[in-house]
Amino acid sequence: MIIAQISDMHIRPHGQLAYRRVDTARFLARCVAQLARMVPRPDVVLATGDLVDAGHPDEYRHLRELLAPLPMPVYLIPGNHDDRGALIREFGDHDYLPRAGRFLHYVLEQYPVRLVGLDTLVPGQGGGLMCEERLAWLAARLEEGPARPTVIFMHHAPFLTGIAHMDRLGLEGALAMGRVVERHPQVERVLCGHLHRPIQLRWHGTAVATAPSTAHQVVLDLREEAPLAFAMEPPAFLVHVWREGSGLISHTSYVGEFAGPYPFREGGKLIQ
Numbered sequence: 001m002i003i004a005q006i007s008d009m010h011i012r013p014h015g016q017l018a019y020r021r022v023d024t025a026r027f028l029a030r031c032v033a034q035l036a037r038m039v040p041r042p043d044v045v046l047a048t049g050d051l052v053d054a055g056h057p058d059e060y061r062h063l064r065e066l067l068a069p070l071p072m073p074v075y076l077i078p079g080n081h082d083d084r085g086a087l088i089r090e091f092g093d094h095d096y097l098p099r100a101g102r103f104l105h106y107v108l109e110q111y112p113v114r115l116v117g118l119d120t121l122v123p124g125q126g127g128g129l130m131c132e133e134r135l136a137w138l139a140a141r142l143e144e145g146p147a148r149p150t151v152i153f154m155h156h157a158p159f160l161t162g163i164a165h166m167d168r169l170g171l172e173g174a175l176a177m178g179r180v181v182e183r184h185p186q187v188e189r190v191l192c193g194h195l196h197r198p199i200q201l202r203w204h205g206t207a208v209a210t211a212p213s214t215a216h217q218v219v220l221d222l223r224e225e226a227p228l229a230f231a232m233e234p235p236a237f238l239v240h241v242w243r244e245g246s247g248l249i250s251h252t253s254y255v256g257e258f259a260g261p262y263p264f265r266e267g268g269k270l271i272q
Contacts, residue, residue, distance in 0.1 A: 001043050001111055001112045001113055001241070001242040002040060002041070002042040002043050002239060002240070002241055002242075003042060003043065003044055003045075003046060003113070003115075003151065003239070003240040003241075003242070004035055004038075004042035004044070004045045004046070004072075004237055004238070004239055004240075005045070005046045005047075005048060005153070005191055005211045005237060005238040005239075005240065006028075006031060006035075006045060006046070006047050006048075006211065006214050006237045007047065007048040007049060007050070007155075007192075007193030007194075007210075007211040007212070007213060007214070007237075008048075008049070008050040008079070008193050008194065008196050008211075008212075008213035008214065008215070009024055009027075009028045009047070009050065009051055009052070009063065009066075009213070009214050009215065010022070010024045010050055010052065010053040010081065010213070010215060010216075011024055011025055011028060011051065011052045011053065011059050011062050011063045011066065012024060012025065012052070012053050012054075012059060012062070013056065013058045013059055013062060014058075014062055018053050018215070018216070019216075019230070022215050022216045022230075022232075023215075024053070024214075024215040024216075025062060025066060027214050027215040027235050027255070028063075028066045028067075028214050028215070029066055030235070030255050030256065031214045031235065031237060031255045032066060032067060032069050032070055033069070034253070034255050035070060035072075035237070036069055036070060036071060041071065041072060042072055042239065043072060043111065044072055044073050044074075044075060044108075044111065044115070045070060045072060045073070045074045045075070046074075046075050046077070046115070046117075046153050046191065047067075047074060047075065047076045047077065048077055048079070048153055048154065048155055048191060048192060048193035048194075048211060049077055049078055049079025049080070049081075049082065049120075049121075049154070049155025049156075049193045049194065050079035050080065050081040050082065050155065050193060050194065051063055051076060051078070051079065051081075051082055051087070052081060052082060053081055054081065055081060055082050055083030055086055055087075056083075056086065057086045057089065057090065059086075060086050060087060060089075060090035060091070061090055063090075064090055064091065075094075075096060075108065075115070075117060075153075076091060076094065076097070077104065077117045077118070077119060077153060077154060077155060078104055078119055078121045078155065079121065079155035079156075079193060079194060080121060080122070080125065080126050080127070080128065080155065080156070080169070080194070082121060083123075084104055084119075084121065084123075087104070088104075096108060096117075102133075103119040103121075103133075103134060103137070104117070104119040104121075105117060105118055105119050105134070105137055105138075105141075107141055109145075112149070112242060112244075113148075113149050113150065113151050113188065113242045113248070114145050114148045114149065114150040114151070114186075115150075115151050115153065116138070116141055116142070116150060116151070116152045116153070117153055117154070118130075118134065118138060118152060118153070118154035119134070119154075120134070120154050120155050120156040120171060121155070126169035127156065127168070127169045127170055127171065127172060128154075128155060128156030128170070128171045128172070128194075129171070129172045129173055130158075130171060130172070130173030130174065130176060130177040131173060134173075135173065135176055135177060135180055138152075138177070138180055139180045139183075142180065142181075142183075142184040142186070142187070143184075145186065146184065146186055147186065148186055149186055149188050149242065149247070149248070150184070150186045150187050150188060151187075151188055151189050151190075151191060151240070151248065152181070152187060152189070152190045152191070153190075153191040153192070154190070154191070154192055155192060155193050155194050156169075156170065156171040156192065156194050157170070157171065157192040157193075157194055157195055157199070157208060157210050158170075158171045158174035158177055158178065158190065158192070158203065158208065159174065159201050159203060159208060161195060161197075161199060162222045163195070163197075163218060163220065163221065163222065163226070164223070164224050164225075164226060165226070165227070165228035166194070166195055166218060166228070169194075178203060178204035179204070181203075181204045181205065181206060182204040182205040182206075185205060185206075187205075187206045188206065188207075188242070188247055188248040189206060189207055189208070189209060189240065189248050189250070190203065190206060190207070190208045190209075191208075191209055191210075191211070191238070191240070192208060192209070192210045192211070193210060193211050193213075194210065195210045195218060196212060196213040196216065196217045196218035196230065197210065197212055197217055197218055197220060198210065198211065198212045198236065198238065198252050200250075209238065209240075209250050211236075211237060211238045212233075212235065212236040212237070212238075212252070213235060213236075214235050214236075214237060214255065215235055216230040216231065216232055216233075216235075217230060217231055217232075217233040217235075218230055218231075219231050234254045234255070234256060235254070235255040235256070236252050236253060236254045236255055237252075237253055237255065238250055238251065238252060238253070239251045239252075239253050
């Protein structure tokens with residue numbers, strides 16, 4: 001099974017830039033085209049939050065247009081820039097999105113890897129939350145499938161990065177979530193967004209991976225007093241490959257046109 005993970009698209013209404021500089025729609029269109037060209041194609045695309053920039057209905061309509069060329073199912077989870085109601089109204093045909101309850105949690109059972117989507121959104125706040133209600137939901141879902149390889153996907157990462165401003169917008173309740181996860185060794189990976197960088201960590205018996213943005217990246221600056229800033233580092237997405245016996249292997253795929261590929265050998269001989 002091949003899982004593509006895109007994140008932090010920050011789509012604005014038609015013709016508008018994010019932060020007065022970033023044409024996030026153009027970047028997402030390039031990413032979608034690259035995903036559609038992949039051979040073999042991913043079986044699913046997970047979009048791990050900050051789907052749009054301000055939670056406006058016209059942003060979700062624009063997002064829907066941009067995602068439409070994808071030939072595989074796309075599963076959405078909200079981030080702190082999203083609005084649950086506007087998301088559900090625009091993507092009402094996405095039957096996996098729950099219509100009852102306070103959160104947009106769901107489980108996808110139909111794939112070789114069980115996919116558990118977690119909603120960490122707190123309206124009006126940049127940070128996320130795993131409250132008692134969310135923790136109980138996660139624990140119950142993991143207890144239902146103890147023998148099935150499982151991927152949890154969510155927006156906020158449950159660890160500190162050393163990037164001070166992003167850590168102040170982290171996940172409250174991360175330790176309690178870790179205690180739930182460590183009881184369930186079937187969890188192959190926790191996939192997150194929010195940080196606009198590819199970061200990996202061993203965490204409570206599993207691994208956490210955060211995806212870069214399909215557009216702009218947060219500057220890697222580990223000074224405590226560093227200002228929050230972004231840079232136009234290469235956009236990218238993650239590709240997670242599941243194989244029985246080897247588990248989940250994660251790759252970073254950069255979006256764009258780059259020179260190559262060039263062979264290392266010609267006529268059976270290594271090129272010097």
